[in-house]
Amino acid sequence: MYLFPPTLSTLLLAAHFSRVDNDWLAIFCLALPFILFVKKFWVKRVYQILLILGGVIWIERTVVLVQMREEAGEPWSRLAIILSVVALLTVLSALSFETKKAKSRFIKTDNESSPIVFSFALTVLLLSFVHWKVAHPTMLLAERFLPGTGWVEILLLAFYAAWITEKMLDIKKSSTIRKRIWTGFSFVFFSQFILGLSGLEKFLMTGELHLPIPAVILAGPLYRGEGLFMLILFVGTVLFIGSAWCSHLCYVGAWDNLLACSQKKPGTLPRWRHGVRIGILLFVLSAAIGLRYLGISGVVATTLAVLFGLLGVGIMVFFTRKKGTMVHCTVYCPTGLVADWLGKVSPFRIHIDNKCDDCGACTFACRYNALEADDIQKRKAGITCSLCGDCVQSCGKESIHYKFFGLKPQTARSVFIVLIVTLHAVFLGLARL
Ligand code: SF4
Ligand code: SF4
Ligand code: SF4
Numbered sequence: 050m051y052l053f054p055p056t057l058s059t060l061l062l063a064a065h066f067s068r069v070d071n072d073w074l075a076i077f078c079l080a081l082p083f084i085l086f087v088k089k090f091w092v093k094r095v096y097q098i099l100l101i102l103g104g105v106i107w108i109e110r111t112v113v114l115v116q117m118r119e120e121a122g123e124p125w126s127r128l129a130i131i132l133s134v135v136a137l138l139t140v141l142s143a144l145s146f147e148t149k150k151a152k153s154r155f156i157k158t159d160n161e162s163s164p165i166v167f168s169f170a171l172t173v174l175l176l177s178f179v180h181w182k183v184a185h186p187t188m189l190l191a192e193r194f195l196p197g198t199g200w201v202e203i204l205l206l207a208f209y210a211a212w213i214t215e216k217m218l219d220i221k222k223s224s225t226i227r228k229r230i231w232t233g234f235s236f237v238f239f240s241q242f243i244l245g246l247s248g249l250e251k252f253l254m255t256g257e258l259h260l261p262i263p264a265v266i267l268a269g270p271l272y273r274g275e276g277l278f279m280l281i282l283f284v285g286t287v288l289f290i291g292s293a294w295c296s297h298l299c300y301v302g303a304w305d306n307l308l309a310c311s312q313k314k315p316g317t318l319p320r321w322r323h324g325v326r327i328g329i330l331l332f333v334l335s336a337a338i339g340l341r342y343l344g345i346s347g348v349v350a351t352t353l354a355v356l357f358g359l360l361g362v363g364i365m366v367f368f369t370r371k372k373g374t375m376v377h378c379t380v381y382c383p384t385g386l387v388a389d390w391l392g393k394v395s396p397f398r399i400h401i402d403n404k405c406d407d408c409g410a411c412t413f414a415c416r417y418n419a420l421e422a423d424d425i426q427k428r429k430a431g432i433t434c435s436l437c438g439d440c441v442q443s444c445g446k447e448s449i450h451y452k453f454f455g456l457k458p459q460t461a462r463s464v465f466i467v468l469i470v471t472l473h474a475v476f477l478g479l480a481r482l
Contacts, residue, residue, distance in 0.1 A: 051151050054142035055100060056082045061135065062103045065110065073198045077205075084208075091165040091211060093155035097143040098170060099204075107136035161218045164463040168214040171471040172207040176478060188479045190241075202478055210474035217466045224414075224439045227297065228306060234477060235303035260351065262358035263301050263384040268337035272350055283384070284391060290468055292392030295378060295385050296417075296437035297469050298476060302385070305365050305377040309416045312373025318418050322380045323432070330383035333357070375416045379433045389432050397465055399430035399440065400452040414443035436465065 063078035081099070084092055111132040118125035145151060179188055180199050192199030216226045242261050259265070259279070266279045287294050295302050309315065340350050361377050368376040378385045405425065412420045419434035430440075440449050441462070450458035451465050 051145050051148045052082075052085055054138075054145045055096060056085075058100055058103060058139040058142040061139070062106065065106070071197050071200075073195070073201045077201045088154055088156070089215075090155050090157045090162040091169075091215065093146045093151065094162060094166045095169050095208075095211060097146055098166070100143040101140055104136045104140035107132055107139055111136065161215070161463070164218060164467045165211045165214045167467045168470050168474075169207045169211040171467065172210040172474045173203055175471065175475045176203040176206060179475075179479065190478065206474045206478045209477075210470050213473070214466055214470045217470060218463065220442045223466075224437075224442060227437060227439075228303075228310065230473060231297055231303045232307060234298070234473060235300045237477060238300040260354050260358070261300055262354055262361070263299060263382055264333050264357055264361075265354050266384050267387060268333050268354065271334060271337035272341050274341065283388075286472065287388050287391045288394050290465075290472065291395035291397045291436050292385075292388040292434065293397070293436040293465075293469050294388050294392075296435035297473055299384075301361070301382075302375070302378050304362075305369050305375045306416060308365050308370040309373055309375045311370055314413045315374040315416050315418065316372040317421065318372070318374055318376065318380065322418075326380055326383070326386050329381060330386050333383045373416070374418050378435075379418050385433075388435075392436075396453055397436055397461075398452040399434050399436060399438075399449065401425060401428040401430075401449050403428075403448075404446045405444075405448040406446065408445075410445065411440040411443045411449050414440045438462070438465075 059078050059081050063075045066072070066075035066078060081096075085096065111129055114132065115125045115129050118128065146155065176189070180192070180203065187193055187199060189199040189202050191202035213226065213230060217223045239261070259269070259276075266283050270277050270280050283294065286298065296306075336353070337350075340353070361381055364381050365377045399419075405428065407422075407425055409422065409425065411425070412422075414420075415430075415434075416439070417433045417435050417437065419431035420440060421431060424431040436451070438451070441451070443449075447458075451461040452458070453461035453464055456464065
């Protein structure tokens with residue numbers, strides 16, 4: 050019985066959306082009550098948030114209809130009262146979840162519900178902002194193909210973010226889940242790329258095709274003198290969340306990771322790799338500037354970029370797969386090096402505390418070669434650390450953990466997971482190329 054008010058409120062919202070010809074949102078609202086079969090605390094909180102949003106929608110509708118009636122010289126007070134009562138009841142129905150029976154259904158078993166709810170809310174906020182700000186052409190993929198489905202896409206992605214956050218918070222599962230969602234992200238990205246190539250330009254952000262080679266994020270703007278979007282997105286993300294771009298958000302790194310994981314344990318790399326990496330970065334940047342000032346055509350520049358990308362694929366196949374360490378990402382890719390450097394601006398770190406007995410077990414969890422003996426002795430991960438978090442579960446002493454200002458390690462990890470999962474869900478829902 051206590052679930053009746055929220056269910057009724059949702060069905061009334063479905064009727065409203067159907068009336069204003071947004072059938073997709075109407076279907077979403079009709080399906081929403083089924084989530085109440087999931088007896089999790091975060092489901093209750095998310096449903097409460099949606100009911101409050103529902104109240105806001107009724108208020109907005111009231112204002113619009115009152116204005117219309119006023120302009121038409123028609124009476125509006127009865128309509129205003131009825132719709133205001135509906136708005137109020139929609140919001141109040143969220144309180145049904147605070148009854149004794151509801152509390153015993155959606156039990157708060159631990160303190161991990163807040164990060165899940167935050168992921169949901171942040172995903173809704175960010176995608177709503179994009180949907181509101183970039184209307185023509187919209188960046189939401191669903192809206193591009195089926196007008197009116199943008200809000201449904203936002204809500205479904207928010208539920209996805211909540212679900213992934215819940216899984217990632219489980220320290221034993223987080224490494225596996227990270228690899229799966231990263232691979233899935235890359236799959237979706239390249240599916241869009243192939244569909245864009247085959248002529249479906251709706252899959253492309255601007256309608257123009259860009260090369261999906263990470264080095265082009267840096268070299269492209271230097272050669273073209275324009276097209277800063279990807280660079281700004283990359284720099285902004287890395288400053289915010291550190292080099293986690295290279296463990297969660299890059300469409301190519303996921304392949305390197307998959308191939309590295311084909312070996313049981315990662316191997317070590319020579320020390321001179323850092324020098325090689327810096328050399329490749331300087332080479333790529335100066336080549337892009339040189340090609341521009343020599344007036345080399347776009348066709349030639351694109352061919353060179355494709356060759357650079359193919360050489361990278363070769364490195365993954367021949368070196369990463371053999372070594373079990375992400376050779377492409379830690380030695381070859383110049384964008385990864387910039388991510389490592391710029392990422393130091395972000396306060397997120399992997400820290401080793403004094404309980405560490407230098408056993409070296411965490412070294413074998415790190416595919417980025419960032420936990421060599423001297424890194425462990427210095428009690429911090431090396432420069433190539435991508436904040437992937439795989440090492441955290443490998444330490445029996447719980448000595449290695451995320452650090453974020455003065456927060457407790459568990460809280461720092463939760464904050465990190467909320468932010469990175471939200472970005473993952475947001476990036477997943479947008480046209481990118
Ligand atoms: S190092 Fe390069 S390819 Fe690897 S994840 Fe980072 S940006 Fe992507
Ligand atoms: S696994 Fe833990 S105790 Fe062992 S070296 Fe790594 S941080 Fe130290
Ligand atoms: S040090 Fe830990 S968090 Fe950093 S890359 Fe290695 S396994 Fe991932």
